[in-house]
Amino acid sequence: MQAGRLLGKSIAEHALQLVYGGGTRGIMGAVASGVLSAGGHVTGIIPEFLMDKEATRHSLGQLNELIVTADMHERKHKMFERADAFVALPGGIGTLEEIVEIMTWAQLGRHRKPMVFGNINGFWTPMLELLQHMRDEGFVHTAHLVQPLVVDRAEEIVPRILAAAAASKGREGEREIISKL
Template sequence: MNRSFSPIRTICIYCGSQPGLNPAYRDAARILGAAMAERGIGLVYGGGTCGIMGTIADAVLEGHGHVTGIIPEFLMDKEASHESLERLNALHITRDMHERKHLMFEKSDAFVALPGGIGTLEELIEIMTWAQLGRHAKPIVLADIDGFWAPLKSLIDHMTNQGFIHTAERVRPLVVSDPHAILPAILTAATPREEADSDVIARM
């Protein structure tokens, strides 16, 4: 695929700063990171150098891809080492989490949630909320590795069935269990990026 004709130039990855107990989680990060680098698609992520975050950043860098890390100043010593951060192609240090998430949105054409903890879930839910409110139409993927996101899928279905989600088509992310299929799913679902997206979010 000629990347110059793709609306997907960067993908934001939400994932854990811990490796998790299942080796399949880190394997999925390696597979996705390598595929992104091969396609010339840049990584935007939380800047951490540990856990799954570090794994996917390493995979993209090893494939000679572009990595942009965005990390709040107060997390610098908790989730990253200065030596590892120096490897990144671009690093943005923000004042707080809100600024971090806003910048991650602005710099990304699609979003993928690999396994992670509460922080990963919070970032995912916020970007889904913005989609529900019509603030963007960028692809969102749940990387459902070994059924990791099954409880969330059930909860969203329950909320919909109980009448609390009236625009379910906007908040139903793509669910992909095979890490090799994540990037193809995004490229298939991608729609032209609207120039107004960032301006709309800036006014929220």
């Protein structure tokens, strides 16, 4: 929970906005709370059927923007469209499914947005070992497109994302110059 609040505070302090799944409980609720308490902007995107399970309607009223979707597919699509980076803090099956889908989309060339495993207290280490095993066995065919950042401390996540985005823009500029020559 502390890592979530620290990440949220960092998002707001860097004048970024949080786009997330809309839950007001658990670690993601802590991230949203951290952003809001530091004066930042939060957009929650939640399917109708999760309104009372993952969120409290009262707490959702504190968000700057709330988008209610028909289902999980629409939720993930809207989150993907609005996000410039993706962060997986420690979580359960839903978190795992979402970050794997984002990595799959990167592998398929649908985006080049930064992807981050917030490896707080080594939480994601077994998953990262599995990903390396998959690469080693040749199952990640375009491994150069699936290179998530691994960050062990919540307060370092945003600076690493910003550095990755700046480096990516630099590479894009280099490609443009090269293609013009």
